[in-house]
Amino acid sequence: MTRRTYENSEIRVQWDSDFCIHTGMCIRFGDGVFDSSRRPWVELDRADVDTIVSAIEACPTGALRYERMDGNPGEVAPRTTTIVPFPNGPLFVRGEVEVRDRDGEIFVASPRVALCRCGHSQNQPFCDLSHRDSGFRDHAAAPAQNREDAMSPDDISPENL
Numbered sequence: 282m283t284r285r286t287y288e289n290s291e292i293r294v295q296w297d298s299d300f301c302i303h304t305g306m307c308i309r310f311g312d313g314v315f316d317s318s319r320r321p322w323v324e325l326d327r328a329d330v331d332t333i334v335s336a337i338e339a340c341p342t343g344a345l346r347y348e349r350m351d352g353n354p355g356e357v358a359p360r361t362t363t364i365v366p367f368p369n370g371p372l373f374v375r376g377e378v379e380v381r382d383r384d385g386e387i388f389v390a391s392p393r394v395a396l397c398r399c400g401h402s403q404n405q406p407f408c409d410l411s412h413r414d415s416g417f418r419d420h421a422a423a424p425a426q427n428r429e430d431a432m433s434p435d436d437i438s439p440e441n442l
């Protein structure tokens with residue numbers, strides 16, 4: 282597990298490798314802030330804070346989180362929790378999510394998580410991309426309209442997911 286924190290006077294960004302499945306949404310919307318081919322891969326001064334926030338909130342797994350250091354409010358989870366099956370992939374959940382252990386203790390609280398749907402993840406209950414190697418196929422996907430409420434499959438590179 283790798284956890285990294287990046288910070289400037291306006292925002293503190295945290296990235297947790299346990300949850301990152303390399304969807305590339307942060308790279309797509311981050312205006313150069315996120316670049317996995319660069320070290321460090323996060324350079325906050327490349328874009329304004331609102332762009333960074335938008336890119337982080339586009340991350341469907343919660344691997345990226347943020348805290349505003351400029352007095353502005355942080356991320357607000359949607360009032361309605363949505364569960365969106367990505368075609369042949371995980372369940373993307375958005376809302377005030379609490380993942381609890383068998384004793385009822387919270388071990389992840391996040392506005393965004395990606396849950397394993399193929400059963401092969403080594404990081405249960407979270408997606409770790411094992412659906413790709415297991416050949417998982419969903420034969421009863423949700424209607425396309427529901428998926429588009431949260432994210433279009435076109436937003437994510439199929440080779441990444």
Ligand code: SF4
Nearest residue numbers: 301303304305307340
């Ligand atoms: S959007 Fe989230 S899951 Fe996708 S590459 Fe960025 S940090 Fe990883």
